Amino acid sequence: MRIDIITIFPGMFSAVLDESIIKRAQQKGKVDIFVHDLRPYSLDKHHKVDDRPFGGGSGMILQAEPIFRAVAAIKRKIKGRSRVILLCPQGKSFNHACARRLSKCSNLIFICGRYEGVDERVRQYLADEELSIGDYVLTGGELAAMVLVDSIVRLIPGVLGDKNSLNFESFEGNLLEYPQYSRPAKFRKWSVPEVLVSGAHDKISAWRKAEALKRTRQRRPDLLKK
Ligand code: ADE
Numbered sequence: 001m002r003i004d005i006i007t008i009f010p011g012m013f014s015a016v017l018d019e020s021i022i023k024r025a026q027q028k029g030k031v032d033i034f035v036h037d038l039r040p041y042s043l044d045k046h047h048k049v050d051d052r053p054f055g056g057g058s059g060m061i062l063q064a065e066p067i068f069r070a071v072a073a074i075k076r077k078i079k080g081r082s083r084v085i086l087l088c089p090q091g092k093s094f095n096h097a098c099a100r101r102l103s104k105c106s107n108l109i110f111i112c113g114r115y116e117g118v119d120e121r122v123r124q125y126l127a128d129e130e131l132s133i134g135d136y137v138l139t140g141g142e143l144a145a146m147v148l149v150d151s152i153v154r155l156i157p158g159v160l161g162d163k164n165s166l167n168f169e170s171f172e173g174n175l176l177e178y179p180q181y182s183r184p185a186k187f188r189k190w191s192v193p194e195v196l197v198s199g200a201h202d203k204i205s206a207w208r209k210a211e212a213l214k215r216t217r218q219r220r221p222d223l224l225k226k
Helices: 012-018 021-027 064-077 096-102 119-124 140-152 202-221 221-225
Strands: 004-005 032-037 083-093 107-112 127-131
Touching: 004 012, 004 064, 004 140, 012 021, 012 032, 021 032, 021 140, 032 064, 064 107, 064 119, 064 202, 083 096, 083 119, 083 140, 096 140, 107 127, 127 140, 202 221
Parallel strands: 004 032, 004 107, 083 107, 083 127
Antiparallel strands: none
16 A cells, blocks of 8 residues: 655654554555655745635635646555555544445545635535544544554554454454453452353353343443444
């Protein structure tokens, strides 16, 4: 997979892309991630990428021209189809199913919006879809893009070492994950549920399924309706 990110703050990304599993995924050749500064795509002599909104109002709007030019330049480098995604609070809510769907794409282009706004023509004529990571407003789409990268890249086959670690995690099959314990079996006065140290795999499996259901019913009944 190849991911291209267009932003006016490229420096924000190194903390996420150059650490841990996402870093290793790149080293293993599972994903190539490119962060592009939007400013060089501006035709303005001062590399300006925003301007005041027509009709008045506060804040500055990211202009269409540099964003269209950046996407065109990236598409010229890509072989095959790509999906252009605008990160903004008006987008459809991102969830695990979206991460799964996008993890199957070979090329993703993320456009990080700014909270004041993005020229509507980017939305209408450039983006294939708009995604939001929740009902709150961030100062820009950068953190949202990082959330998407993290949740998508870990789903690419071979990125996580243990194949099983994806099988029963939260949101797979619209269930929250069952409770997990590690050594010691007794910590202070609290013991691990007996069944987990029994070695009876079918019983453990049934217990985990029941606990996942119970937890989902208590905390996220909306998931069960799906
Ligand atoms: N930009 C600002 N707020 C956002 C959000 N909630 N999701 C995605 N992009 C954003």
